[in-house]
Amino acid sequence: MKKKTNAMYFSATDTTKKIVSRIAEKISENLDKPSAVNVIDFTLPDVRKEPVSFTKEDIVVVGVPVYAGRVPNVLLKYLNSVKGNDALAIPVVVYGNRNYDDALIELRDILELNGFKIVAGGAFIGEHSFSKMLAKDRPDEKDMDIASDFAIRIYKKITTQDNFQILNVKGNTPYRKYYMPKNKDDSPVDIRKVTPKTNSNCTDCKLCADVCPMGSIDREDVSKLNGICIKCGACIKKCPSQAKFYDDADYLRHKYELEIDFAARSEPELFV
Numbered sequence: 001m002k003k004k005t006n007a008m009y010f011s012a013t014d015t016t017k018k019i020v021s022r023i024a025e026k027i028s029e030n031l032d033k034p035s036a037v038n039v040i041d042f043t044l045p046d047v048r049k050e051p052v053s054f055t056k057e058d059i060v061v062v063g064v065p066v067y068a069g070r071v072p073n074v075l076l077k078y079l080n081s082v083k084g085n086d087a088l089a090i091p092v093v094v095y096g097n098r099n100y101d102d103a104l105i106e107l108r109d110i111l112e113l114n115g116f117k118i119v120a121g122g123a124f125i126g127e128h129s130f131s132k133m134l135a136k137d138r139p140d141e142k143d144m145d146i147a148s149d150f151a152i153r154i155y156k157k158i159t160t161q162d163n164f165q166i167l168n169v170k171g172n173t174p175y176r177k178y179y180m181p182k183n184k185d186d187s188p189v190d191i192r193k194v195t196p197k198t199n200s201n202c203t204d205c206k207l208c209a210d211v212c213p214m215g216s217i218d219r220e221d222v223s224k225l226n227g228i229c230i231k232c233g234a235c236i237k238k239c240p241s242q243a244k245f246y247d248d249a250d251y252l253r254h255k256y257e258l259e260i261d262f263a264a265r266s267e268p269e270l271f272v
């Protein structure tokens, strides 16, 4: 089969990257003439300035993390600009063990509207961006095995079918509103304005500025922000000196509540 496999993802703390890469590699391995997977990692802002288009020879595994139960809104402009031209697509969302709500159905719809044919979709679990406890170290080996089996089912579907009808996935239409955390009085709180602080462990290595998906961390003074913070966790989790942290009371309360309320393990859900 003359198809080219692509892994396309946004992944601030690498959980989405792991799942999407495994699925794409396994599909590619199973093709008659496996070629290296083409990677489009659109985590950093410069990559999102480049136009992307595919052809009907492409299979594209597209992954995003779930933010507030939806596709991260900061990615909508870029995702809407990708041209499918009848390429086959596999939408994948990765969430932090709370819920993926309407993220998968939203990603499916975006890709479909962009001219992709949807073969299958999946929701996987990754360590929560806000926490080192919630879904700790996921995706783990069990998740990766499920991703591999999913890829084999996708490969079989692609090789036995050429007409892809609308794929049913879990989620509501119209989509529900962006999920909002609650404060101690049970009122919704907006944590969008929360920004990371920098402590004296900082060695000024600039890694945080390099990995910020919004390009917001000032390279001259890494304790300053020149743009928005999406709370993606990249600067916090990737800092080699544990110099970045959040101290906002509502944010910390939300993180603690998630760790307690969603401690029970969720499993991936696949739609083929």
Ligand SMILES: Cc1cc2nc3c(=O)[nH]c(=O)nc-3n(C[C@H](O)[C@H](O)[C@H](O)COP(=O)(O)O)c2cc1C
Pocket: 010, 011, 012, 013, 014, 015, 016, 017, 064, 065, 066, 067, 068, 069, 070, 094, 095, 096, 097, 098, 099, 100, 125, 126, 127, 128, 129, 130, 179, 230, 231, 232, 233
């Ligand atoms: C702003 C924000 C909102 C999030 N909202 C949700 C959510 O609604 N449900 C959930 O289970 N996880 C949520 N998460 C956690 C991420 O979906 C999860 O940790 C994911 O694995 C991160 O992917 P990445 O490692 O590729 O960045 C959220 C994370 C962030 C940063």
